[in-house]
Amino acid sequence: xxxxxxxxxxxxxxxxxxxxxxxxxxxxxxxxxxxxxxxxxxxxxxxxxxxxxxxxxxxxxxxxxxxxxxxxxxxxxxxxxxxxxxxxxxxxxxxxxxxxxxxxxxxxxxxxxxxxxxxxxxxxxxxxxxxxxxxxxxxxxxxxxxxxxxxxxxxxxxxxxxxxxxxxxxxxxxxxxxxxxxxxxxxxxxxxxxxxxxxxxxxxxxxxxxxxxxxxxxxxxxxxxxxxxxxxxxxxxxxxxxxxxxxxxxxxxxxxxxxxxxxxxxxxxxxxxxxxxxxxxxxxxxxxxxxxxxxxxxxxxxxxxxxxxxxxxxxxxxxxxxxxxxxxxxxxxxxxxxxxxxxxxxxxxxxxxxxxxxxxxxxxxxxxxxxxxxxxxxxxxxxxxxxxxxxxxxxxxxxxxxxxxxxxx
Amino acid sequence: xxxxxxxxxxxxxxxxxxxxxxxxxxxxxxxxxxxxxxxxxxxxxxxxxxxxxxxxxxxxxxxxxxxxxxxxxxxxxxxxxxxxxxxxxxxxxxxxxxxxxxx
Numbered sequence: 094x095x096x097x098x099x100x101x102x103x104x105x106x107x108x109x110x111x112x113x114x115x116x117x118x119x120x121x122x123x124x125x126x127x128x129x130x131x132x133x134x135x136x137x138x139x140x141x142x143x144x145x146x147x148x149x150x151x152x153x154x155x156x157x158x159x160x161x162x163x164x165x166x167x168x169x170x171x172x173x174x175x176x177x178x179x180x181x182x183x184x185x186x187x188x189x190x191x192x193x194x195x196x197x198x199x200x201x202x203x204x205x206x207x208x209x210x211x212x213x214x215x216x217x218x219x220x221x222x223x224x225x226x227x228x229x230x231x232x233x234x235x236x237x238x239x240x241x242x243x244x245x246x247x248x249x250x251x252x253x254x255x256x257x258x259x260x261x262x263x264x265x266x267x268x269x270x271x272x273x274x275x276x277x278x279x280x281x282x283x284x285x286x287x288x289x290x291x292x293x294x295x296x297x298x299x300x301x302x303x304x305x306x307x308x309x310x311x312x313x314x315x316x317x318x319x320x321x322x323x324x325x326x327x328x329x330x331x332x333x334x335x336x337x338x339x340x341x342x343x344x345x346x347x348x349x350x351x352x353x354x355x356x357x358x359x360x361x362x363x364x365x366x367x368x369x370x371x372x373x374x375x376x377x378x379x380x381x382x383x384x385x386x387x388x389x390x391x392x393x394x395x396x397x398x399x400x401x402x403x404x405x406x407x408x409x410x411x412x413x414x415x416x417x418x419x420x421x422x423x424x425x426x427x428x429x430x431x432x433x434x435x436x437x438x439x440x441x442x443x444x445x446x447x448x449x450x451x452x453x454x455x456x457x458x459x460x461x462x463x464x465x466x467x468x469x470x471x472x473x474x475x476x477x478x479x480x481x482x483x484x485x486x487x488x489x490x491x492x493x494x495x496x497x498x499x500x501x502x
Numbered sequence: 503x504x505x506x507x508x509x510x511x512x513x514x515x516x517x518x519x520x521x522x523x524x525x526x527x528x529x530x531x532x533x534x535x536x537x538x539x540x541x542x543x544x545x546x547x548x549x550x551x552x553x554x555x556x557x558x559x560x561x562x563x564x565x566x567x568x569x570x571x572x573x574x575x576x577x578x579x580x581x582x583x584x585x586x587x588x589x590x591x592x593x594x595x596x597x598x599x600x601x602x603x604x605x
Contacts, residue, residue, distance in 0.1 A: 250565060250566055250567060251565060251601065251603065252565075256603050256604045257603070257604060257605060285603075286566065286589070287589075287590075287601065287602065287603050288587060288589075288590045288600065291603075291605050292600070292601075292602040292603045292605070293602055293603075293604075293605055294515075294516050294517070296605035300605070313587070314586065314587035314588070314589070314590065316566050316577060316581075316588075318577070318578070329581075330577045330578050330580075330581045331581040331585065345567075359562075359568075360567060360568055360571055361565070361567065368561075391604045425604065429605070439604070439605055441604065447604070447605050
């Protein structure tokens, strides 16, 4: 009788794993199932562009099934709980699925309810978010009629998905308001719980000037005790207040509720995972990938991509009873919009902070940690790479799963 | 780089955070605290420092939330104990890395 491999989550990481493993596991030996609550696959990096009218919804929404191989069953359902001792998953319909190997790729979600006052009556009136499709849509409408005032871009607490996105949003907002001819009527403020907008020495030295150049005010070490919607201000635990006319917040990020119901997560519902093999620290037949892990890596699509290559090898090794590769190095790579049609590109891992250099080859053509038009075009082109190459789990030329050591200048 | 803190040579990064938490001692903590304008270190500070060092040794990510839920200290008390930047200052005094973003 064939064995069963279940992937929970049909987002970036889950879809890539389905494609990797269907090619490597014989359908006669291994039945494969993907479970996701949604039949739509959303290109999440597009949420950054949607509020400014730079992307349309048709650019960023596809059918999940179109990216799942045909010999993989797709079940649209909410997961109720995982029972790793029994090797079962229960769906909210009550249906129970048995597995031999489980891959958890359930991602993370925003949890605005975690902050006092955030979900008050002015949620999506003048308190907005852009990490969800609904949020990005509402913000687009808000910005289209915005006449000026205090715009505050806020990170509630770390870790968050796509950690640079709020800063990119701030830079794009600066450009947007300038193009609308109302920049002088807008006071733009960036509020972070960290010690700066840039916290790593090389990036800070190279890019620290960007905020000042664009007239963006920076508020650091700010942990919000509450959103005071009556008086339209953010209040810090130490009493500091930041008033706003439009708040664009990044709510607390947490793992999916099914992880909590299963008792498998930490206090943010992220699953303790081996940082180099991607095996669950508690259950050998359970593997975890992407935003659902508790790894000290960025929660980002590129990280899921690099993880998927290691995890595909490790699932095969695990099936054969061979030792797992301790290979994943925290590799992350991303384009960062810096406004004015330019972007930065960064490449880093657990060990090396973002640094200068050429990418992906020794000659470039792209430069790391430097603003350029080419990087911006790369970010726009990446949407097509995502749909056609990345989700299909084809390799990206010149970009290896492990980070190349930086060349010293 | 090497810095002499409280009469002992220790490895630190550009911002003065210890790069090897095993080189830490209570005397070093007191000296860094004084530099940061914190202290003198009382029982409340020491409980936080011990908690941070235990979590770091376990490889757990340090967040304001986990501290607030740990029962050791509330977020408000943390600001009272380490005014101006509770996470960055308590981490520095505890001899562990500064909480950072990805850039």
